[in-house]
Amino acid sequence: xxxxxxxxxxxxxxxxxxxxxxxxxxxxxxxxxxxxxxxxxxxxxxxxxxxxxxxxxxxxxxxxxxxxxxxxxxxxxxxxxxxxxxxxxxxxxxxxxxxxxxxxxxxxxxxxxxxxxxxxxxxxxxxxxxxxxxxxxxxxxxxxxxxxxxxxxxxxxxxxxxxxxxxxxxxx
Numbered sequence: 001x002x003x004x005x006x007x008x009x010x011x012x013x014x015x016x017x018x019x020x021x022x023x024x025x026x027x028x029x030x031x032x033x034x035x036x037x038x039x040x041x042x043x044x045x046x047x048x049x050x051x052x053x054x055x056x057x058x059x060x061x062x063x064x065x066x067x068x069x070x071x072x073x074x075x076x077x078x079x080x081x082x083x084x085x086x087x088x089x090x091x092x093x094x095x096x097x098x099x100x101x102x103x104x105x106x107x108x109x110x111x112x113x114x115x116x117x118x119x120x121x122x123x124x125x126x127x128x129x130x131x132x133x134x135x136x137x138x139x140x141x142x143x144x145x146x147x148x149x150x151x152x153x154x155x156x157x158x159x160x161x162x163x164x165x166x167x168x169x170x171x172x
Contacts, residue, residue: 056068
């Protein structure tokens with residue numbers, strides 16, 4: 001495979017840069033250090049531009065709905081674009097699937113390669129849209145297999161995400 005022009009990373013990782021831009025209390029992202037190191041290693045190995053596309057995390061304390069505008073920031077030293085979303089309990093997650101898919105399609109170009117952070121439905125839907133629009137190949141950063149151990153309602157989302165995502169990473 002030729003070196004891509006850009007590697008577009010679909011990950012909800014964020015660091016202090018986004019936390020400051022958000023302007024309200026949000027939980028710290030515990031995977032930030034290992035993602036920073038992974039993205040740096042990938043960028044050094046490939047020598048291509050990296051772009052991180054994310055969906056906003058929920059607020060720590062606020063429980064009433066709020067429109068979150070799109071934010072351009074950085075993660076580590078890489079440009080990061082966080083999509084807009086309606087942050088309201090029970091509506092945030094399904095609304096984010098649509099908002100994020102269109103956000104990724106807007107920032108992706110023909111010739112880009114997408115990298116999904118695990119089988120998450122939010123990333124799978126966005127990757128399918130970009131595959132249909134631009135023919136983007138998809139890589140999978142499969143780290144923890146949490147979707148295999150989820151119980152309850154998260155498993156109802158994780159199972160279909162893996163089912164729909166497997167054809168993307170197999171090149172189908």
